[in-house]
Amino acid sequence: MDVLPDRAARAEFPVGERQLIMKKLIINHDRLKEARDAFARFHFPVVGGVADSGSISLVMGDSRTGKTFGAKSYLGGFPQRPGERGMIYPALLVEMPASGGYRAILENLADAMSIAHTLRMNNSVLTNNILRGLEFHEVELLIFDEVQDVCDIKNPRLASDFKRLMRKILNLEKASIVCIGLPETYGLLSSDKQLVGRGGLQYAFLHPYSWDSDEERKSFRLLCDQFDEGMPFLNKSSLGATATAERLHWVSQGIIGLLKNFLFIAGSLAINDGSIHVDTTHLAQAYDWIKPPQTSFNPFRDDWSKKPDTVVTTAPLTTHDPFAKRKRSAHAQ
Ligand SMILES: Nc1ncnc2c1ncn2[C@@H]1O[C@H](COP(=O)(O)OP(=O)(O)OP(=O)(O)O)[C@@H](O)[C@H]1O
Ligand SMILES: [Mg+2]
Structure with missing residues (x-):
């Protein structure tokens, strides 16, 4: 895995390089470990065996x-x-x-x-x-x-x-x-x-990360924080703070690929703005650009307590039908 240069150095890179840092970010998170462990178990059922x-x-x-x-x-x-x-x-x-x-x-x-x-x-x-x-x-x-x-x-x-x-x-x-x-x-x-x-x-x-248990919330917040750590900005953006992570979970359904896409859009906006970090306006704008056309609620701009109970999302669910719509329950908390 590539070692990233420190924050201050990354923030000074030409914008094209900063864009690529966001695109190529590799996060060593729980689900990656789960996947690697599964392949290892199927490959070598006895650790150290054949x-x-x-x-x-x-x-x-x-x-x-x-x-x-x-x-x-x-x-x-x-x-x-x-x-x-x-x-x-x-x-x-x-x-x-x-x-x-x-x-x-x-x-x-x-x-x-x-x-x-x-x-x-x-x-x-x-x-x-x-x-x-x-x-x-x-x-x-x-x-x-x-x-x-x-x-x-x-x-x-x-x-x-x-x-x-x-x-x-x-x-x-x-x-x-x-x-x-x-x-x-x-x-x-x-x-x-x-x-x-x-x-x-x-x-x-x-599984996608869920927001239903302390352990899963902790894991997802850590995932957001790892993205934050790797983003090419002078300051961190508090992506792992509970309120932000919960909203990031809502827009990404706890799915790493969707989270990465979303943070790439928000991060690109922040670079274009010459901002020292990704702020709420970038997150709100990024969500405006991906939210299903028939919805108006924006978790980064609107009152969180007014979030709809059911969300219709255009997020890809299957490789066959990348624009499949699905209904899911929003965090009923
Ligand atoms: N650990 C990680 N760090 C950074 N990016 C990741 C990580 N895991 C997945 N991604 C990114 O998330 C996206 C989805 O990952 P991946 O292609 O492995 O999903 P998948 O489960 O194979 O999906 P599909 O069923 O659609 O093929 C990719 O863009 C990938 O680069
Ligand atoms: Mg795949």
Whole structure:
């Protein structure tokens, strides 16, 4: 993880660099630890033991809760290295394609191991090359991201081809698989007895931060404070103070990706203003720019006690429908 220069130095950087600091900020927070711990547990069930093989597990959670970020962070500890016969890829992350069917899944897997493929190669040849490649490159952990896209009940043929491929990989007893997906992925995988039978389908659920318990409030306030610490301003902005954090929780639903987007917008406004920190006017303006058109309440400007009981938000819930609307209960406190 990059070490940030001190506040005063960061605040003096050219605006483009300050913008990039906000964009690239990495926060070492509770949910990231939870995600990394889950990957570690699925990879090495016995601490200090050997990598597991032949088991499938799942990391699921709402969109933007940090699943992919957690996987990449964990994989950073297992870089590829040259072996006697060729490259060794101890752990690989392969994103499932949004389109292109089964062939596109195979091609993404092949690409992850730099296995050449041509259109003249049929699927069964490519599958065999991939299975051989996994052994040859000594892959011990295979992480499939966006699994809900290829296990969709609307496309049963693709789902059954993909599950068959996973069974073939698991049958080699060389690597384990961790799937990443939205919460519905659990149902899509657990209905397959043959898959569940291979390792029991352990799972980890990456929840948004809630505001309903002291412990969660503390964790979310700490998260806000960590963002504050990393922002490129001379002074801190008290983002972790209870009143501000509660409002930040309300606008972000406790989801790190949404919080990061929001603070980026507010921080950009503060840089444009030449401000020494992010203040309430920046937060209020940022919310005006993201709030659903049919709403008027702004938690950074209006009386907090008048907040609506139910919020309709345009926040992305799934990768399929980034503008899906959902109703949720606001903090009923
Ligand atoms: N620990 C972190 N520090 C800083 N930024 C983070 C962290 N975790 C996640 N983010 C940011 O939050 C956003 C969402 O994270 P990520 O892509 O991992 O979510 P996801 O759960 O995979 O979502 P989706 O289901 O939509 O793919 C990304 O922009 C990512 O950079
Ligand atoms: Mg993701």
